[in-house]
Amino acid sequence: MLDLAFIRANPDIVKDAATRKRVAIDIDHLLALDTRTQELRRQVEAARARQNQLSKDIQAAGKDQEARIAAIEAGRAVAAETKVLEPQLRDLEVELRDLLLRVPNIPDASVPTGRDESENVEFKKVGTPRDFGFTPQDHVAIMARLDMLDVERGVRVAGSRSYILKGDGVRLEMALIQFAIDRISQKGFTPLSVPALAREFCFIGNSQFPRGKDQVYALEGEGEADEPQLFLVGTAEVAITGMHSGEILDGAELPIKYVGVSPCFRKEAGTYGKDTKGIMRVHQFTKVEQYIICQNDHEESVRWHEALLANAEDIVTALEMPYHVVLVCTGDLGDGQVKKYDIECWVPSEGAYRETHSDSYFHDYQARRANVRYRDAEGKVRFVHTLNNTALASPRIMIPLLENHQQADGSVTIPPALRPYLGGQTEFRPKR
RNA sequence: GGAGAGAUGGCAGAGUGGUUGAAUGCGACCGUCUUGAAAACGGUUGAUGGAAACAUCCGGGGGUUCGAAUCCCUCUCUCUCCGCCA
Incomplete structure (x- = not known):
């Protein structure tokens, strides 16, 4: 706001x-x-x-x-x-x-004007897509051979865009999540496990509502009409923005750095026919999210925006995947966002970079809506600034991870940084 | 799910219809004293809108009244007991 x-x-x-x-x-x-x-x-x-x-x-x-x-x-x-x-x-x-509540935030001067994601601007490219020497398989084929995934039965249980992780797929997901939490918390971020159910004010505060309401699952109120309704969060960000709502923080505590984990739910309305194969676009996933609450200062926000990007790049680099960073154009920016970077990882089967991380800052747009303030050094009460970036979202991250590290025989090499979380295991290998 | 009790400033805790935006204590901040610190003493100490006058806020919403922190309704939350449960 x-x-x-x-x-x-x-x-x-x-x-x-x-x-x-x-x-x-x-x-x-x-x-x-x-x-x-x-x-x-x-x-x-x-x-x-x-x-x-x-x-x-x-x-x-x-x-x-x-x-x-x-x-x-x-x-x-x-x-x-x-x-x-x-x-x-x-x-x-x-x-x-x-x-x-419907007035969008002002984009930063450095944000390119454009109508949609096709006009996002690449500004950094790291790593070179590997020369496989064989035809790389897509993640669906790889996971099938490794018996990690069952989409058909997932769909039977919960409809389209649902899936069941299985065997090493589950171990891999847990390893990735723990790896991401460790990696970020080592930089001084406090881990949080937050509710996946939240009240409306959290979504308004986060600026998901009113405009993004069609992407959010609402739970039926069972009783009276004035019973507060709950919604399933699409990201831990919603809960974290809500958790300090109405507070006046002590300026000396800032910046507050959180790394939150939660299940995430998205209706994906209006995406029919997009990414229908595999686990690229699903209704439920798990995400580790970086979140910063800092002083009301543009330079401070910019510094942390870059720092959050560096943290995410560190994770992608540790997982040894080629990626690039795009500067998101105005038309692809959320209402509240001043500026946003997306990290997109290389997906060999598509011959394209696909979004795995999204790094944005809001100035005091969210803080005003959620009413999160602090007392500065002069004793003045001011709205905080908020920022967030993905640390890791699963299962989507598995797509570039498995595809980039696949071998001709159907096995997948586990990047060394992840091995401690899998009992030292070095690869996933098909049973037969 | 059933029965009961409660929700007041950073914290604790008064206040049951009329200068109470709120006593008192603690905390915090400033000052005096001190070589320094502690103690003691004095003072300050909520937010929002507004240039100001002034208005609003005692968990949220609604009502009664000329007037509500105080009375009524309702929702939420917390606590105790019973039930259920990972």
């Missing part, structure tokens, strides 16, 4: 940002609504002030029945007035906030 005062002062910057992010929003309408709200608020507050004064008059009147009755009568009249005005104000405020 942007500061309303900023929108008032810079409507053109906000409009331009929305256009470049390809977000349809009527800023002029928002500002008109804001003006009306302010006017009405002035009226309501004046009425309330009169009401408070009369209240004091009633006390001051004491035993003077005449003055007392007169003041009570006047009070009644004002109360009737506020009773009419207050609901009007409340409605306006709700309407204004709903609109405000």
Whole structure:
């Protein structure tokens, strides 16, 4: 969420940002609504002030029945007035906030303008795709030979985009997750295992809602309509943004560095026909997420954004996979994101780089929505800045991992960094 | 799932209809004293909007009233007991 005062002062910057992010929003309408709200608020507050004064008059009147009755009568009249005005104000405020929640954040000047992911810009390439000397198999074939995966029965159980990991597939997933948590926590990040179920305010705070609501699984409320609804998180980020909601942190504690792990659920609405094979795009997966809460300072955010990228690159490098980093263009940026890097790992069977990590910063956009603040050195209360990046998402990471390390005989070499998490094992080998 | 008790400032804890945005204690900060520190003493110490006046906030929402932290309804959360359970 942007500061309303900023929108008032810079409507053109906000409009331009929305256009470049390809977000349809009527800023002029928002500002008109804001003006009306302010006017009405002035009226309501004046009425309330009169009401408070009369209240004091009633006390001051004491035993003077005449003055007392007169003041009570006047009070009644004002109360009737506020009773009419207050609901009007409340409605306006709700309407204004709903609109405000849809105003996207301003992209950084370094972000290229573009309509969708095809206009993302590669700015770093590391490693060279291997020359196999044989036709590399895709991850589905490799995992089948290693008896790691059963998609058919996964689909029987839970429908399309579901899967069952099996045997070494399970061992590999657990090893990867533990490896990622260790690797990041060694850099001073506190591990968190967070709820995969969260309330609506967490999603609003994170800026997943209102726009991304169609990608989120909602749980049926069983009882009353006003029972708080729960949703399945698409990333631990949602829960982590929510966990400090309403707090005023001590500035001395910042930056707070978390590495959170959770199951993640995504409806993948509107992706029919995309990545239908294997485990590239699934409804449920596990993700280890890096998360930073830092001071309200652009340079600080930028520093951590780069640091989070370096951490993710370190993981990809340790797993010995060729990758490149793209600078995500405005049209492919989320509402709240100021700037985003994606790491894409080389997938030999596709002859393409595919996204495995996503590194973004938000300035105080999420903090404003989730109301997470801190007291700075001068004692001033300010909104924090938030950032997050993937550390590792499974099973997707298995695709480049298994494909890049496959051998002609169907075995897969395990990168040395991962071996300690698999009891020192050096390779996965087909049973026959 | 059933029965009961509670939710107040960073923490503890008063406050059951009218200068209570909130006593008191602790903590924190500033100062005096001290070679330094401790102790003692004095002072300061919530947030949001607003230039200010002022308005709002005592778990959330709604209601009663001229007036609500205080009364009513409802939701959430915490605790105790029973049931169930990994």
